Amino acid sequence: MASAKVVQVGIQWSLSPHTETAKCTIPVFVPTRPGFTARLCLSAHVSRIPEKYTFALLLGSERVAALDVNPGRSHTNFRSAKRETVWDTHWQEWPDMDHAEIDSREMTHRKWMDVFAIRFGLKINGGYRKPLHYGGEQLRLL
Amino acid sequence: MMQVDVDQIRSALLSLIDIRRTSLGCEVQMPLYYPDGGSVTVTITAERGDYVIHDAGTGTMVLNASGVQMTKKLGQKVQKLIEHYGCSFSAGRVERRCTAEDIGVCAAIVANASRAVGDQLFERQVIAPIDFRREVLARVREAVGENRFRENEEIPGESGYAYQVSAVILDQAGSSPVSFVEPIKDHEAATKKFREFWDISRSDRFGGVARISLFDDRRKWVGADLLILQEVSNVVRLSDVDIRMAEFANVSH
Numbered sequence: 001m002a003s004a005k006v007v008q009v010g011i012q013w014s015l016s017p018h019t020e021t022a023k024c025t026i027p028v029f030v031p032t033r034p035g036f037t038a039r040l041c042l043s044a045h046v047s048r049i050p051e052k053y054t055f056a057l058l059l060g061s062e063r064v065a066a067l068d069v070n071p072g073r074s075h076t077n078f079r080s081a082k083r084e085t086v087w088d089t090h091w092q093e094w095p096d097m098d099h100a101e102i103d104s105r106e107m108t109h110r111k112w113m114d115v116f117a118i119r120f121g122l123k124i125n126g127g128y129r130k131p132l133h134y135g136g137e138q139l140r141l142l
Numbered sequence: 143m144m145q146v147d148v149d150q151i152r153s154a155l156l157s158l159i160d161i162r163r164t165s166l167g168c169e170v171q172m173p174l175y176y177p178d179g180g181s182v183t184v185t186i187t188a189e190r191g192d193y194v195i196h197d198a199g200t201g202t203m204v205l206n207a208s209g210v211q212m213t214k215k216l217g218q219k220v221q222k223l224i225e226h227y228g229c230s231f232s233a234g235r236v237e238r239r240c241t242a243e244d245i246g247v248c249a250a251i252v253a254n255a256s257r258a259v260g261d262q263l264f265e266r267q268v269i270a271p272i273d274f275r276r277e278v279l280a281r282v283r284e285a286v287g288e289n290r291f292r293e294n295e296e297i298p299g300e301s302g303y304a305y306q307v308s309a310v311i312l313d314q315a316g317s318s319p320v321s322f323v324e325p326i327k328d329h330e331a332a333t334k335k336f337r338e339f340w341d342i343s344r345s346d347r348f349g350g351v352a353r354i355s356l357f358d359d360r361r362k363w364v365g366a367d368l369l370i371l372q373e374v375s376n377v378v379r380l381s382d383v384d385i386r387m388a389e390f391a392n393v394s395h
Contacts, residue, residue, distance in 0.1 A: 019234045023206045033277075035277025043203050045198065047166065059271045062271070072164065074181040
């Protein structure tokens with residue numbers, strides 16, 4: 001987790017017709033371990049207010065770091081059987097992905113992205129694009 | 143002796159249900175969980191005299207957040223599961239319409255259906271944390287230098303079939319190939335690369351270029367795999383890659 005990680009590809013959101021979630025998956029390069037199959041998975045709800053985002057760092061098929069902003073759901077630690085968050089924004093980090101750490105800050109997607117990158121040693125060289133958002137309108141009624 | 147207190151159990155279970163209004167409607171946290179530990183939340187809105195209960199695509203979002211794409215095949219599988227619950231599944235959203243008197247049951251049904259979407263996490267294709275090919279090629283590149291390294295070069299065999307050779311080491315001028323390199327991850331790769339090297343070895347144009355099979359010596363091998371590769375190439379252990387690649391690179395024409 002401490003190794004420097006580099007994202008060379010710019011963010012390109014994909015949004016299938018009438019869907020509510022924009023998503024983006026980009027490869028992450030770990031210079032000290034070039035064989036690592038790391039990816040950054042981003043997703044964002046396109047109409048909900050408060051805006052809902054997910055940032056996740058994957059190694060192979062396993063999540064090793066995640067940030068859920070305004071997830072609209074609680075997080076429960078299956079091992080301790082405790083509800084650790086109710087509606088809150090929270091972080092999860094390997095090796096204890098069951099544990100959620102609440103973050104009460106309110107920020108833009110760009111700012112959350114920067115904070116995520118700093119915390120997990122990601123250098124984002126590709127271009128940034130914020131996710132599409134329809135400003136609270138339900139997509140299906142448009 | 144401890145007694146089972148019905149009221150206490152009811153109260154504990156009810157405490158897991160939480161409701162909040164957002165721009166989507168009333169979001170209701172249900173006492174159900176996706177594999178990532180998040181509770182299943184359904185959204186309730188009123189529309190043309192009915193209630194619409196849906197998951198706002200959260201089940202699909204759980205999959206996306208773990209790198210699982212909703213492919214056509216997965217979509218068809220999920221569609222069947224959702225139909226089992228009497229819900230519709232369209233563009234990633236689980237949905238059901240109902241009247242006021244059915245709202246509780248339908249909220250629970252939609253929540254279960256949405257969890258069935260999230261449960262597809264257990265069915266995902268496992269991706270290894272380390273890509274052997276990428277790891278090997280990075281080490282070869284480092285050993286011989288950027289100017290003498292090419293990746294994914296198309297080399298024709300004697301049969302006329304063109305192979306994508308994983309790496310080519312060039313001479314000091316950076317113009318002609320001196321070695322072809324293939325990472326050998328497992329039995330399947332050994333079989334496939336044997337054919338490639340055998341065919342190239344018979345080619346007039348490239349038959350004289352050294353062929354290197356780099357195998358992963360951290361795992362156990364069936365001896366026959368390495369023996370057949372030895373017939374058509376130099377078999378090199380991954381642990382020797384730095385020294386051996388430098389040797390091959392120095393055999394420049």
